Amino acid sequence: MDPINRLAALFAEFPGIGGRQSKRFVFHLIKRDKAYINELVKLIQSLQSSVFECTRCHRYFMKKYPDAPEECFICIDTSRDHHTLMVVEKDSDLEAVERSGTYKGLYFVLGGTLTILEKDPSRKLRFNALLDLVSQEKDTIEEVIIACAVTPESEHTSEYVESMLLPLIHETNTKITHLGRGLSTGTELEYSDADTLRYALEGRK
Ligand SMILES: [Zn+2]
Numbered sequence: 001m002d003p004i005n006r007l008a009a010l011f012a013e014f015p016g017i018g019g020r021q022s023k024r025f026v027f028h029l030i031k032r033d034k035a036y037i038n039e040l041v042k043l044i045q046s047l048q049s050s051v052f053e054c055t056r057c058h059r060y061f062m063k064k065y066p067d068a069p070e071e072c073f074i075c076i077d078t079s080r081d082h083h084t085l086m087v088v089e090k091d092s093d094l095e096a097v098e099r100s101g102t103y104k105g106l107y108f109v110l111g112g113t114l115t116i117l118e119k120d121p122s123r124k125l126r127f128n129a130l131l132d133l134v135s136q137e138k139d140t141i142e143e144v145i146i147a148c149a150v151t152p153e154s155e156h157t158s159e160y161v162e163s164m165l166l167p168l169i170h171e172t173n174t175k176i177t178h179l180g181r182g183l184s185t186g187t188e189l190e191y192s193d194a195d196t197l198r199y200a201l202e203g204r205k
Contacts, residue, residue, distance in 0.1 A: 056133065058109045058126055059091050074098075074107065081105040083142040087130065087161055089113055089154065093147065093189035100194035102201055105145075108133060113153040114160055121160055134165055138172050145204055147179050149188045177204040 001009070004026050011022035029037065051060050054072035061072040069076055084105030088094050089112060097103050110125045118124060134141060146161050148154040162176055169176070180203020192200070 057094075057107045058111065058129060059094055059107065079104075082140055084145065085134070085137075085141050085143070086145040086147050088147050088189065089149065089157065090190070093149075096190045096192060097147070097197055097201075100197040102194065102198040105143075110157070110161070113148070113151075113157045115153060116156050122164075125157075127161070127164060130161070131164060131168065134174075135168050138169060138174060141174050144169075144174065144176050145179065145201075146176065147189060151188075180204050 004023075007026045007029075008019070008022040011017055011025045012019055014022075017025075029040075050062055052063055052070070053060055054075055055070040056075040057072060059072055059074070064073075074080065081104050085108055086097065086103060086105055087108045087110060088097065089110050091109055094107050094109060097107075108126075108130050110127075110130065112125055114121050114124055121127070134144065144165060146158045148158040148161075158178060165176060179200040187196075189197070
């Protein structure tokens, strides 16, 4: 395969990118100058060596120095509320909530959503890591906020998370809440503005 089609095929593997868009990316790159291409190549190459997955919340983060802790700066921040855990689908959702400045608890990133017909859901996403975290910290965690989008797959995921957590917190005072109304149907968390996220958070139940 020639470089144009090969590169287009790689871009087509990106989330939400179709064949036509991937070709547009390639032609965009052909027109750009060397400095731009060099920076792009360098950044892509450095991603895997400088970005780590937090061992607690599983978000991706940059270590400030090589021997920095394996947990990200949100998880080790003692000024945050360690009694509240928000479960989000993906890193970009976490970033949207952080940008809104309305939440001071901790997070857990599931890593995606379940498809409705998933045959073996317990093996998908990071469900086992979430179960481990909640069972280890069930005396500390007072509230688990399930912050999934309002789409059929996200709602399915949210119900599944709740059904898995319920037996764990059965004899504790931990409660499970969901983001309230205000997130309109079909809206992804990552595209919600700060006010919408604040209302959804305040209206959780
Ligand atoms: Zn973390």
